[in-house]
Amino acid sequence: MTLKERLGREWLFCDGGMGTILQAKGLAGGELPETWNLTRPEDILDLHCSYLEAGADIFNTNTFGANSLKFPDDLEKIVEAAVDLAKQARVRTGREDAFIALDIGPTGRLLEPMGDLGFEEAVEIFGRTIRCGAAAGADLVLIETMSDSYEAKAAVLAARENCSLPVLITTIFDASGKLLTGGTVDSVTAMLEGLGVDALGVNCGLGPEQMLPIVKRLTEVASVPVIVNPNAGLPRTENGRTVYDVDPDTFAGWMEQIADLGVQVVGGCCGTTPAHIRETRRRVLEKPFRPASAKKRTVVSSYCQAVEIGKKPVIIGERINPTGKKKFKEALRRSDVEYILGEGLRQEDQGAHILDVNVGLPEIDEPAMMETVVRGLQSVLGLPLQIDTTDIEALERGLRCYNGKAMINSVNGKQESMDAVFPLVRKYGGVVVALVLDEDGIPDTAEGRVRIARRIYEEAARYGIGPEDIVIDGLAMTISSDARSAGVTLETLRRVRDELGGHTILGVSNISFGLPRREIINSHFLTMAMQMGLSCAIINPGNEAMMQSYRAFNALYALDDNCMDYIGAYAGTTAPVGAPAGPAAAPAEGKSPSGTYSLAACIERGMAGSAEKAVRDLVGKTDPMTLINEELIPALDRVGQGFEKGTIFLPQLLMSAEAAKAAFEVVKETMQGEDRETRGRVILATVKGDIHDIGKNIVKVMLENYGYEVLDLGKDVAPEIIADTAIRENIALVGLSALMTTTVVSMEETIRLLRKVKPDTRVVVGGAVMTQEYADAIGADCYARDAMATVRYADEVFGFA
């Protein structure tokens, strides 16, 4: 029988520890265990045989660390030998029924953005091992000991793209129930099931006793079979030897309890031996077997959290979208990702649960931008994302690089749309927003819309996509053109909930297009929609009226325990909370209320909020350029001089810079188009090999405040990119940062290249290890000891000194 015929239908047993046993057999420090496939094959063969004789049904090839990073030259030889030894063991023990698992462990490197291994690079590393193992005759791929969900995703994709074998995966949770990178049982399960794994579970890290609560949660949320491979307890060291204490009898006792939780596959990891597996098998076989059951939960996830749809309405932040936003469009054109990330972080703080991500603009490369923004967002925030695009390539790029199970916005009832979107949902997983329109347009009755919803469910089912992974968009359209439209939308929501048992979503604010004071209509419509079962509201979480409706609804509907969210948001505030002040509310007099600081004082003290307020009082009464040149810049200068003299320190300098920046923003708004004159354009980059860019970012803030436009090329930047940009943009000054002695070499290389191809460009260098001597030795034009020194040098280069 094949694995797929047996998996989830009967008890199956994995083998136990391998590395710990090889160590006991004398594996030397630094010796890679996989080399024994070639140098000591008998030892590996013996180990396999002992596990097969103990009753393991699924046993691992000795390929945990077999990847092209560790074996660039003889990977294929190592993997083929490993599979061959497993085959021999099967023959020698007469266990032809057992399944050879191609064992895949982590690469040992950390993926971008926290680390320096590219996602696609990781997919290819896993792919090479998997192609080889599958060709050699493995029966399944077992990805194990994954502590990073992103790396787990790379491995699963590699398996699905490079072979047709079943894919099983186990990750490593700590005692608090989290991956080392922060994932939870819920978030990891959502992502892996979305990617179509055949079974999932947990291994290593903990003993069976400590795993109990994690396994319990796994069995509650997983719809595929659950695998549990614990260590023989928690490790101790005795004179440098690692010791695992839980003996086979005790281990098997715990495994009985784990079996009772309703798992389907059990085995062991570090410290477990054939005796552990034999005893576990004997006792678990006596337990009743329960197959895994479909949980039918609607869940999206990020690297660290899962959001369930359908219990309590969910807020989807709509601000990452260029429609009608001049600044956002500009940011997209300039590839100013930081601006977009800022929009994301603000919405997270304002209470969004999921963020919609739309970066569509005709003149940009949307697929590339989608990937960049998705990667950027998931590096700074923990909210699940909703990939919002009509460009199928952009959709795939976003889904592929996403570290979790995304929401997808959107599919609709047109055959063409379903043909394009559903294959991607099937491959990458996701909860897809389905618009109830088709080739004939948008039906103007609820009946018509529900009919399309049914058809979308049916078509999705043909791809194996269940109704739980679909959220129906009832389509809110403005009541200013059709007075009945709200009624049709609300009735659609109700019928999807009551008749189809489905979940719903709306872009709420569309309802008021063309009307004045839109938030009045919007916030009331939101309440009505939630009353009709709306599961997800796409809104601006920064709009207080909408959030008031949302919080009030939850409190009134017993969806807010003890009204805690409501109280947390509004206790101690007075109505109307944060409502935009009407014109009458703005201070009419030029004088600040007593006790507040002047604009210059706010900047010098680093009080961004107060500086912003102070400048709002002044604009309109004072010429913007006068404000900048006579208030802002002098204040900033005083702080800069204090810093140079050593009376003011870096944090204060930066806080002042931020206060000044906030003030500049206000002034800029009032200047309407006539931009502040740029003093000059400067490239900043942290050089190749160096991933520290705090210093560089500090310099950036200071330069921008002094009126320079900064082309920030980021960190780990190759010399060619810096040189190319300098030529293309005709840049007069390049700033390079390096933190480590080892990367000063890259700095030197960059300078050499610049001298050759763009000799008129000046180079200023800085960074923790940099000194005047170093700077001279590598041929820099200037050594800047800190951010202010860089500003002074830029002033010199551009003639402002």
Place this chain on the structure above:
Amino acid sequence: MKASMRDPKEVLREADRREIRRYLGYRGREAEPAVEEAIDRCREDLIREAAPRAAYRRFELEKGEDGSLVLIRPEEAGKVEEMRILSRDLARNLEGCLAVYMMAATLGPGPDRLVRRAEILRVSHTVIYQAAGAAMAEAWCDAVNERIREEEKAEGLFLRPRFSPGYGDLPLTCQKDFMRILRMDRDLGIRLSESLLMTPTKSVTAFIGVTDQPGRACLSGCAACGAADCPYRKE
């Protein structure tokens, strides 16, 4: 292997505020009120987001013919050489030691994420997170170190000061040995970049010598470092 310790968050909370200010360049001075306030907030964020973990292992120490240090692990199959290091400065630090610990400690990925967020919204906080994070990592290492000291004290043995890769002539390449031996990847969530830097960045590895000679004078910390003009040097 994994240290069971005092409540790690408590350890982080006790990280010396003066130390944070020193990393920020204040050299014993009070910071400005707005900065002091920001330090308070950043400390709370760090304590909330940090996930401190640590691991250590003890090895017998022998000298190779070429003067290299050899770390030995006894196994059923006999003594196994775990690691061999040629470093004059580490050898001096471990002079007269009969055993050596390898330790690794980390605050986890949380602090790095806080820094990254601050880069987007408030650059001023990046330096404060860095400074407070460094002080907390140091405090966490001290706590782990203290735990090892107590274990050895029970045997009548004493510890030498910590010595980390990158100190003196001890090369960063031995970070790879720390990774492998302490299983930093799967137990602590620490990985190495190609240039041998650790992620999460608030992570520390070190050797700690074990000796039967108490109180042999041995410089540690800033006093042992050659960088006399370092702005962070303790007086």
